[in-house]
Amino acid sequence: MLCKNCNTQIEDNARFCHACGADATADNQPVVTPVSVPEQPVRSQITVDDLPEHLSPLSPWSYFGLQILYSIPIVGFIFLIIFSFKKSNINRRNFTRSYWCGLIIIGIILAVILIFTLLLGAGAKLTRGY
Ligand SMILES: [Zn+2]
Known part of the structure; x- marks a missing residue:
């Protein structure tokens, strides 16, 4: 030196x-080399494009299109059943299942209205006597 x-x-x-x-x-004094901390691998930002197909989000238009599809009588109902179980996209499957919730609530409301109508009709028939 x-x-x-x-x-x-x-x-x-x-x-x-x-x-x-x-x-x-x-x-x-000999320079104490700092214990090298292994550099954390930089976690890259995960973007929508990195998601596998079955997890990728649906566009607003897809949701809208599915709603239209499900509102078609018979055909819509068939798709409703298929997409409720198909695992090709979890978002579509979940949306389809949520559609069932709406259908069930509407079904219950219609059933209640039907029962009341029948009861009222039966009641009116009794009062009138025919
Ligand atoms: Zn000297």
Whole structure:
């Protein structure tokens, strides 16, 4: 190494410079290399395009199209059953299942209305006597 004071070449482990007598140990401690922390792999941003087909989101138009499809009598009902179980896209399957919830609620409301109508009709028939 070189002396910090006079730049004379001195022994690496020398405590004093043999030329000028300066303290060779000062500022000569071996540099402690910091323990290198393994760099975290940069987690790339996951975009919609990275998702596999069965997880990819449906566009608003797809939802709209499915609603139209399901509202078609008979044909819509067949698709409703198929897409409720088809695993090709989880979002379409979930939307299809949610459509069932709507249908069931409408069905219950219609059943209640039907029962009340029949009861009222039967009641009216009794009062009139025919
Ligand atoms: Zn020196």
